[in-house]
Amino acid sequence: MTDTTLNLQNRNAQHHMQSFSDFAYTKNPAATHIITRADGVYIYDSDGHQILDSMSGLWCVNMGYGQQSIINAVNDQMKELVYYNNFFGTSHPSAIKLSEMITDLTPEGLNKIYFTGSGSEANDTMIRLVRHYWAAKGKPSKSVIISRKNAYHGSTMAGASLGGMSTMHAQGGLPIPDIEHVDQPYYFEACVEAGEKIDADEFGIKAAQSLANKIDELGEDRVAAFIAEPIQGAGGVIVPPKTYWPEVARICKERGILLVADEVICGFGRTGEWFATDYYEIEPDLMLFAKAVTSGYLPVGGAIVRDDIVDVIVSAGQEFAHGYTYSGHPTCMAAGIANLELMKETNILHQVQSNTAPYLASKWKTLEEHPLVGEARCLGMLAALEIVEDKNSYKRFENSKEIVTRCRDYCYDNGLVMRAIVNKMVIAPPLICSNDHIDEIIEKVWKCLDLTDQSIK
Numbered sequence: 001m002t003d004t005t006l007n008l009q010n011r012n013a014q015h016h017m018q019s020f021s022d023f024a025y026t027k028n029p030a031a032t033h034i035i036t037r038a039d040g041v042y043i044y045d046s047d048g049h050q051i052l053d054s055m056s057g058l059w060c061v062n063m064g065y066g067q068q069s070i071i072n073a074v075n076d077q078m079k080e081l082v083y084y085n086n087f088f089g090t091s092h093p094s095a096i097k098l099s100e101m102i103t104d105l106t107p108e109g110l111n112k113i114y115f116t117g118s119g120s121e122a123n124d125t126m127i128r129l130v131r132h133y134w135a136a137k138g139k140p141s142k143s144v145i146i147s148r149k150n151a152y153h154g155s156t157m158a159g160a161s162l163g164g165m166s167t168m169h170a171q172g173g174l175p176i177p178d179i180e181h182v183d184q185p186y187y188f189e190a191c192v193e194a195g196e197k198i199d200a201d202e203f204g205i206k207a208a209q210s211l212a213n214k215i216d217e218l219g220e221d222r223v224a225a226f227i228a229e230p231i232q233g234a235g236g237v238i239v240p241p242k243t244y245w246p247e248v249a250r251i252c253k254e255r256g257i258l259l260v261a262d263e264v265i266c267g268f269g270r271t272g273e274w275f276a277t278d279y280y281e282i283e284p285d286l287m288l289f290a291k292a293v294t295s296g297y298l299p300v301g302g303a304i305v306r307d308d309i310v311d312v313i314v315s316a317g318q319e320f321a322h323g324y325t326y327s328g329h330p331t332c333m334a335a336g337i338a339n340l341e342l343m344k345e346t347n348i349l350h351q352v353q354s355n356t357a358p359y360l361a362s363k364w365k366t367l368e369e370h371p372l373v374g375e376a377r378c379l380g381m382l383a384a385l386e387i388v389e390d391k392n393s394y395k396r397f398e399n400s401k402e403i404v405t406r407c408r409d410y411c412y413d414n415g416l417v418m419r420a421i422v423n424k425m426v427i428a429p430p431l432i433c434s435n436d437h438i439d440e441i442i443e444k445v446w447k448c449l450d451l452t453d454q455s456i457k
């Protein structure tokens with residue numbers, strides 16, 4: 001470790017509070033990795049190590065690091081109009097243009113965008129919007145939002161309440177009132193519980209049925225909306241069985257419940273489509289986005305809302321008393337515009353669909369031959385490994401969390417960022433990965449699984 005690294009780690013420990021971190025690092029500075037620069041699909045730490053970022057930062061740097069056209073667009077926008085807000089009857093060209101560009105990509109009817117600075121704020125905005133909508137429609141009792149266990153919708157009070165992470169609920173008095181959680185469509189875990197392979201299609205219907213049961217229990221007149229990530233990201237890249245989404249969409253429509261798709265991870269190319277709702281062929285009433293809309297270059301999030309929802313709110317004749325200083329921030333909008341232009345110019349979705357994602361899928365599947373891997377699943381540029389002690393009986397390790405954390409550390413030491421989630425290892429590599437980069441990822445994952453296996457024996 002260089003002097004520079006030690007110096008940065010010590011200063012970091014004194015003043016900087018890191019996210020989703022045990023603050024014990026403030027007493028043990030050397031535990032922190034300091035990342036100093038990045039280019040393409042690689043990040044570099046303060047000791048000069050090159051590390052393949054197979055998590056695209058936090059599922060966001062879809063077009064990779066160092067894209068000059070985005071940097072130039074941001075620079076130009078800063079010179080023209082670095083900041084202005086969209087409060088009290090104002091707007092500006094870059095917010096207008098990005099809202100046009102995004103709504104060009106969404107299903108018919110989803111035509112209005114409320115910009116936020118993050119995915120968490122998009123979720124907060126959604127709760128206020130849908131409750132205000134039902135009140136404006138003369139149904140104020142429809143205030144409950146149903147979400148799912150093990151979902152992730154952000155870290156604000158509302159986002160973490162919508163999320164179904166018990167560790168988050170345990171801190172800070174969550175969830176807030178009128179949020180309910182139903183089962184997640186986590187097929188592999190259902191096999192673990194059964195101790196054997198079960199029927200995936202039947203399980204998908206059963207998981208969707210838990211939403212119908214909850215609506216019955218509460219009464220349709222109490223339920224405003226159902227929110228879900230099309231594929232659960234932070235919960236562990238949980239890809240639902242194919243029967244799940246059509247059944248959920250049917251239940252929501254039949255019972256007059258708004259369907260909200262949280263596309264914060266899935267949106268802007270992660271599945272090879274602009275949105276995962278395109279992949280699943282469902283039409284939500286609202287869509288939430290953030291992250292890859294700018295490839296993470298600057299913070300932008302938002303809620304995309306059906307025209308008729310906005311029309312009902314208009315008819316109520318009251319302003320929507322909601323706003324963030326950085327809603328539609330011109331410089332951040334410029335990053336979004338340039339990122340979407342780059343995605344179109346490079347035809348990146350075609351590249352992902354026709355080459356990168358199928359290549360990743362075929363290579364990823366080979367990892368199922370490793371003794372620690374119970375399942376290697378992959379959809380688009382999202383992939384997960386289920387770590388098990390015995391794959392035939394679907395038996396987990398008792399200390400799974402410790403084992404996957406060890407595996408993650410081996411990855412880092414061997415030049416790969418991979419995320420450890422309870423009993424899974426996941427990746428969400430940049431869309432710009434070449435097949436050579438994918439080969440490098442697979443080779444490193446094998447090596448680190450071997451190291452992990454050896455450390456257990």
Ligand SMILES: Cc1ncc(COP(=O)(O)O)c(C=O)c1O
Nearest residue numbers: 118119120152153154264265290
């Ligand atoms: C599905 C989903 N929703 C919301 C969020 C919160 O976004 P942010 O961290 O930008 O607030 C995340 C973040 O990972 C997410 O994965």
